[in-house]
Amino acid sequence: MIVEIGHFALALALGVAVIQTVVPLWGVARQDPVLASVGPAAAIACFLLVSVAFGALVFSYFVSDFSVENVASNSHSTQPLIYKLTSTWGNHEGSMLLWVLILVLFGALVALSRRSLPARLRAGALAAQGSITVAFLAFTLLTSNPFRRLVPAPAEGQDLNPLLQDLGLAIHPPLLYVGYVGFSISYAFAVAALIDGRIDAVWARAVRPWTLLAWTFLTLGISMGSYWAYYELGWGGWWFWDPVENASLMPWIAGTALIHSTVVMEKRDALKVWTILLAILTFSLSLLGTFIVRSGVLTSVHSFATDPQRGLFILAILVIFVGGSLALFAWRAPLLRQGGLFAPVSRESALVVNNLFLATACATVFVGTLYPLALEMVTGDKISVGPPFFNATFLPVVVPLLLLLPIGQSLAWKRGDLLGAAQRAQFAFGFAVLVTIALLAVTRGGPVLAPLGIGLGVFLVVSAFWDLGERVVSRASGAAAIWSRARGLPRSIWGTAFAHAGVGVTVIGIAATAWSTEGIGILKPGQSLTSGRYTFTLESIAPRTGPNFTEEVARFRIRTGEREMKPVESMKRMYTARAMPTTEAGIRSDGFSQAYVSLGEREADGSIAVRAYDKPLVLLIWIGTLIMAFGGALSLTDRRFRVAAPRRAAPTSALPQPAE
Amino acid sequence: MTAQTGFPRSPARKGMTRKQRRMVMIASAGTVLAISAGLVAYALRDSIVFFYGPTEIVEKGLTPGTRLRLGGLVGEGSVVRSPGQKVSFTITDAKTTVTVNYTGLLPDLFREGQGVVTEGVLEAPGRFRADSVLAKHDENYMPREVADALKKQGHWQPGDAKAGADAATPAAPAK
Numbered sequence: 001m002i003v004e005i006g007h008f009a010l011a012l013a014l015g016v017a018v019i020q021t022v023v024p025l026w027g028v029a030r031q032d033p034v035l036a037s038v039g040p041a042a043a044i045a046c047f048l049l050v051s052v053a054f055g056a057l058v059f060s061y062f063v064s065d066f067s068v069e070n071v072a073s074n075s076h077s078t079q080p081l082i083y084k085l086t087s088t089w090g091n092h093e094g095s096m097l098l099w100v101l102i103l104v105l106f107g108a109l110v111a112l113s114r115r116s117l118p119a120r121l122r123a124g125a126l127a128a129q130g131s132i133t134v135a136f137l138a139f140t141l142l143t144s145n146p147f148r149r150l151v152p153a154p155a156e157g158q159d160l161n162p163l164l165q166d167l168g169l170a171i172h173p174p175l176l177y178v179g180y181v182g183f184s185i186s187y188a189f190a191v192a193a194l195i196d197g198r199i200d201a202v203w204a205r206a207v208r209p210w211t212l213l214a215w216t217f218l219t220l221g222i223s224m225g226s227y228w229a230y231y232e233l234g235w236g237g238w239w240f241w242d243p244v245e246n247a248s249l250m251p252w253i254a255g256t257a258l259i260h261s262t263v264v265m266e267k268r269d270a271l272k273v274w275t276i277l278l279a280i281l282t283f284s285l286s287l288l289g290t291f292i293v294r295s296g297v298l299t300s301v302h303s304f305a306t307d308p309q310r311g312l313f314i315l316a317i318l319v320i321f322v323g324g325s326l327a328l329f330a331w332r333a334p335l336l337r338q339g340g341l342f343a344p345v346s347r348e349s350a351l352v353v354n355n356l357f358l359a360t361a362c363a364t365v366f367v368g369t370l371y372p373l374a375l376e377m378v379t380g381d382k383i384s385v386g387p388p389f390f391n392a393t394f395l396p397v398v399v400p401l402l403l404l405l406p407i408g409q410s411l412a413w414k415r416g417d418l419l420g421a422a423q424r425a426q427f428a429f430g431f432a433v434l435v436t437i438a439l440l441a442v443t444r445g446g447p448v449l450a451p452l453g454i455g456l457g458v459f460l461v462v463s464a465f466w467d468l469g470e471r472v473v474s475r476a477s478g479a480a481a482i483w484s485r486a487r488g489l490p491r492s493i494w495g496t497a498f499a500h501a502g503v504g505v506t507v508i509g510i511a512a513t514a515w516s517t518e519g520i521g522i523l524k525p526g527q528s529l530t531s532g533r534y535t536f537t538l539e540s541i542a543p544r545t546g547p548n549f550t551e552e553v554a555r556f557r558i559r560t561g562e563r564e565m566k567p568v569e570s571m572k573r574m575y576t577a578r579a580m581p582t583t584e585a586g587i588r589s590d591g592f593s594q595a596y597v598s599l600g601e602r603e604a605d606g607s608i609a610v611r612a613y614d615k616p617l618v619l620l621i622w623i624g625t626l627i628m629a630f631g632g633a634l635s636l637t638d639r640r641f642r643v644a645a646p647r648r649a650a651p652t653s654a655l656p657q658p659a660e
Numbered sequence: 661m662t663a664q665t666g667f668p669r670s671p672a673r674k675g676m677t678r679k680q681r682r683m684v685m686i687a688s689a690g691t692v693l694a695i696s697a698g699l700v701a702y703a704l705r706d707s708i709v710f711f712y713g714p715t716e717i718v719e720k721g722l723t724p725g726t727r728l729r730l731g732g733l734v735g736e737g738s739v740v741r742s743p744g745q746k747v748s749f750t751i752t753d754a755k756t757t758v759t760v761n762y763t764g765l766l767p768d769l770f771r772e773g774q775g776v777v778t779e780g781v782l783e784a785p786g787r788f789r790a791d792s793v794l795a796k797h798d799e800n801y802m803p804r805e806v807a808d809a810l811k812k813q814g815h816w817q818p819g820d821a822k823a824g825a826d827a828a829t830p831a832a833p834a835k
Binding site: 344371381388 | 693702708712765769779
């Protein structure tokens with residue numbers, strides 16, 4: 001019964017979403033404030049209905065209702081409760097429902113946000129958001145219904161894919177989807193602005209918090225996914241340039257460009273047309289990512305079971321929304337007034353350079369991801385484009401960008417002083433050069449890229465705070481004065497500093513991977529294997545039984561130099577329901593470094609194959625992304641987003657503000 | 661700077677109009693794009709790897725030393741392990757069989773009779789040295805290239821992925 005209520009609520013939500021799309025637009029066209037004000041109410045109703053549907057699905061997983069096909073194929077009565085619940089989105093249908101839930105959540109948040117938005121803009125944005133909701137609700141109901149019943153109901157479920165039975169599944173997809181889907185708001189506002197035919201700083205200020213929010217979550221989502229792959233797949237890789245990873249990286253890069261270009265638009269009323277295009281492209285890349293993951297056109301470790309019908313449906317959605325918005329852009333963009341002027345050396349120009357490099361980086365990832373598909377369609381040849389391609393194309397674009405970043409961020413608006421900016425960056429640069437030389441001297445004969453990369457990271461971290469330090473310290477005396485001066489700076493300036501420093505920290509972590517070492521050996525209890533700074537000694541191998549698996553547990557003692565670290569366990573598991581083996585790596589953190597050990601085949605004589613790694617500074621990769629996300633969150637709390645945006649100077653529309 | 665911006669005139673940029681500035685912008689954007697397009701074209705020539713099934717290797721007459729991805733089914737009873745993590749097995753599409761040598765740990769889901777993709781170098785006709793064996797992440801998931809390669813040899817019915825994989829794997833219970 002509850003399942004049918006969920007199904008019904010989802011169908012009802014589709015109807016409401018149609019209303020949300022059509023009526024506000026009609027209201028805007030007929031200048032009828034009552035019709036235009038239907039949007040917020042419909043958006044909230046839509047959110048409540050989809051919540052009911054999602055709740056119903058979670059509930060059927062909670063009670064292990066195997067008469068629901070989705071539950072029967074992806075859950076098992078012996079699964080721990082947390083994995084029963086996360087199984088809800090550990091499959092195509094359920095994760096699609098989560099996608100839609102987050103989509104309508106954003107619609108409801110726009111409807112509820114009390115910031116004074118121009119009425120036409122809000123109505124247009126909610127209508128655009130509504131049309132996306134219609135498309136994906138229809139997709140879910142028609143091709144991926146999670147509420148389908150099985151008759152007769154099986155007595156037991158088939159279990160969730162064991163690789164997904166991990167806390168990572170509870171964290172990674174929701175964060176990622178909030179990021180992916182959050183960009184739909186920027187898209188909706190861009191479409192609304194094009195329909196409205198005007199765009200200004202008020203638009204930028206309205207869009208920026210949503211973009212920042214989505215970017216922050218996408219940063220966390222990608223980062224958590226990467227850490228999950230790192231510890232779950234058992235060989236210590238953290239980024240594979242897999243099509244699905246690229247699918248999340250492309251909107252992230254475009255979104256990063258977008259949060260920078262909206263700053264220009266907000267402060268200086270420039271780069272309007274480009275910003276609108278970027279908002280459209282960012283969400284288009286999110287849609288493309290959805291297509292890549294769901295259609296199975298590209299071979300990837302993340303593939304869901306493939307179904308050509310679904311692929312076609314999403315391709316149609318992709319074509320309609322990308323093509324439609326780009327056509328609207330081509331038609332309306334010439335109407336948008338050109339914005340303010342700026343000198344070639346200025347913060348604006350620096351941000352243009354930022355956008356140029358980010359767009360290029362995004363394009364290289366795009367080519368590398370889709371080229372195999374294009375080639376196969378044209379010639380029938382199957383190829384794989386792997387890390388060598390991306391190292392040769394992505395890095396040469398990103399490294400110059402990172403080198404220019406510290407100079408760009410200290411240029412003044414309108415007209416900057418290149419010499420002054422270079423002088424401000426020189427301390428950080430000198431310090432980074434010293435660090436690099438010192439590291440090169442200490443690790444003579446080792447990989448050269450690691451010290452160079454770490455130097456770049458140090459340059460970014462130090463320069464991120466150098467300007468702020470000057471502003472806070474140089475003119476203030478005494479700790480109290482410094483503190484009050486630091487607090488007096490806008491939060492968004494701190495946010496920028498933290499985000500840029502986070503990039504530096506991640507760069508340091510990535511660079512240090514050049515030093516990581518791998519050791520492979522076949523060990524009997526009592527024997528040791530050394531990798532880098534760590535010596536792993538196999539203590540014992542013993543069987544153990546978990547809730548829905550049996551496992552062989554290998555216990556290792558770890559020594560580094562004269563120091564004995566806490567022991568770790570690495571497991572070889574066999575999940576009984578699917579008869580599927582998995583490997584659980586044993587990981588011990590040592591400062592920012594990690595000692596990593598995972599198991600291979602068990603030999604006939606009782607010994608076991610072991611892979612051991614020394615991963616220096618590896619944690620900095622993810623700590624850096626957390627700092628980036630913290631910077632994003634800090635910017636979100638900036639005062640200018642909390643207080644009402646200034647009203648437009650001229651009366652903007654014939655529509656009065658709708659009563660809420 | 662032009663008068664309209666209200667900036668103090670700087671001798672170096674005197675007379676740079678809006679149009680000229682736009683040209684500078686477009687030219688620098690073009691430069692960056694051209695350089696990266698060059699990088700992309702170069703990398704696409706040198707760092708991509710073609711995928712072939714066992715029969716295609718013969719048909720295309722690939723010469724030893726070619727780097728490629730080879731996919732197909734792991735031959736039943738073909739896996740031989742020797743000391744030092746050395747392992748050899750065959751990859752077959754039921755028409756042609758290639759012997760693969762590999763040193764290292766095999767992924768969890770590597771089994772006889774199941775689909776597999778390996779990357780490495782063709783040493784001699786019918787002999788392949790793999791430096792990586794790619795893991796699948798799902799029991800039911802057949803790499804698409806493998807499915808296509810098998811289809812070409814007429815050993816594949818659409819929608820057969822699950823049944824085929826299970827039938828070939830006695831350890832897996834029927835689903």
